[in-house]
Amino acid sequence: MVTLYQNKVIDQLRNAFTKKKHMVGVTVKMEQIDPLAFFAAGETLFCGQRFYWSDYSHERTFVGLGHAHVIKSEEKTKERFREVESAWRQMVEDAFIEGKGPLMFGGFAFDPLKRSAEHWNDFPPAQFVVPTFLLTKQRDETWLTVNVVHESLDQLEEMIDSLFTIHDDIEWHRAYVVEKEEVARDRWMHAVHHATDLIQSGMIEKVVLARELFLSFSERIDRSHVLRSLHEQQPRSYIFAFESGSACFIGASPEQLVKKDGKICETACLAGSIRRGHTIKEDEELGQRLLADDKNRREHAFVVDMIEQAMNEVCTEVVVPSEPTLLKMRHIQHLYTPVHGRVKEGISIFSLVERLHPTPALGGFPKEKAVQTIREIEPLDRGWYAAPIGWVDADGNGEFAVAIRSALLDTNEAHLFAGCGIVAHSDPRSEYEETNVKFKAMLLALEGEQR
Structure with missing residues (x-):
């Protein structure tokens, strides 16, 4: 054959x-x-x-x-x-x-x-x-x-x-963690304190701060195995990997940035989160708490307002639901609002990506001030984390996701990234725990049965 x-x-x-x-x-x-x-x-x-x-x-x-x-x-x-x-x-x-x-x-x-x-x-x-x-x-x-x-x-x-000489009985090699480091944890906690001061003084309304987790493994990380694990564990996510040189950027993102198919485009607002419950009853209670939580609803509203405004500038019509729903992942649930539009003539998917990145869910609000604040106080280089990743075809159609729930792999090392939205009354300890929940997707795929 x-x-x-x-x-x-x-x-x-x-x-x-x-x-x-x-x-x-x-x-x-x-x-x-x-x-x-x-x-x-x-x-x-x-x-x-x-x-x-x-x-x-x-x-x-x-x-x-x-x-x-x-x-x-x-x-x-x-x-x-x-x-x-x-x-x-x-x-x-x-x-x-x-x-x-x-x-x-x-x-x-x-x-x-x-x-x-x-x-x-x-x-x-x-x-x-x-x-x-x-x-x-x-x-x-x-x-x-x-x-x-x-x-x-x-x-x-x-x-x-x-x-095409592909064997079904591929032997997966499991690498084991030999070192784990929370990179610049104290500096990140201080940055959250600093950000709340800036917000309370009126200099900015919201900023997203990310932190880094470093893992070292006993042997080379099997990228194919990580992808397979992400597929099994994160069924409602974009699964991606991009190799460049010896490194590989890999992840399972729940967040769409934009999709364009002819004149039709769609995007999604994903901001505000809480953990999953251990029982159905607890999970439902946590979801309802998230839907009613003022801090998370305001954080979500920033994203919806910005995306709706950006879409109105390049679309002849935009449809936005009046209330968010819940998007439930394996370890976390989010406030979620889908947005659909019909793009004007001459608008490319790259124009949409440029206009939408970064959304307030990954940068903050106002956009330029938020990015400048991240540049100054966030204790890491995000690289491609939280940035647009995706594809485009010869007809100008394509789709981009926001590269969160991700890691940069290189031989036997992994850099993991997770962030959260900071508003006026954010508590650094609570935000720290939220990043721990967001690390879980990649940790489980990398560490497997150790967790």
Whole structure:
């Protein structure tokens, strides 16, 4: 069966090469294949050049292996969004597309003006890749897209043969934690105190402060195993991984930033949270407490108001429910309000990302003052944490999530990140406990049975 796909792809590529384009891409429909197994099969040939994406409904999954084309921006202003969009449009114009066409995946840094920590060196202000091999699984259908710039057909045949020699009995290697450190915990608690002073003095209304947890493991962390664990434990989340150099940014985010499909776009307001209960009764009581809590409702309202305003600027119509509902995850439940709109002519998904990032749920309010405050008092470099990560296709459709509940992995080390919204009467100890709840998703995926 592999030979059948291989021959079909090679034949189509031979024909595509006659078009004399900078890039050629062909797509063939395949039988079902496990995307996680495909990601794992690419480790030998493409370690450091893989990505994985599954939307929150898990109806659409992408796995990318290899780099046919890379778009980077070192621009430290909003121009990075436009620079990436311009480069993408140019690449699509210079490509010969047969079938579904190319797709690129990547992300942006939360704040490129923040001094960069060494562990984020391989993650610039913006980076997107067009994979050599793209596996697309949408509901019950699977496609393989091959994008080529300067590869020889002989090399491609060998790669395809290697990729589809997939074994179901893959042996997962469990790494064990040998060191755990709460990075700059006291500085973070002090920053929360400082933030409440700024808010009470009227200098800002809300700011989100994140902190870091560092883990060291007994051996190299198996990224495929972490992805599989996240799938099992976080069924209503965006599951993502993006490798760059030796590092891999990975997570299970419950928060959509924006999705665009033709003229229709959607986003979500996710702010205000409380833990899950140990019993059904306790869980319902905690949910009702969250719905009635003034601090969390005000925090949620900041996000709804900002997103509605931003959407009204670029949409002909915007639909916003009058009251939030509860979004329940494994360890935590959130206040949740979906927002839908019809975009105006000429508005791209990159325009939407630029306008929405960061929402008050990840930055604060007012936006610019909040980001400046984070830059000055938060004791870590967020890198790509809490920033937009996602995909865009040749037609300008795509989807981005907010990269929370995430970690940066490198060999046997992991940097985990979690934050919470600070308002006038926030209690540092309570906010600290909230971050502990938010760490649980990645801790459970990394530590497994130890927890």
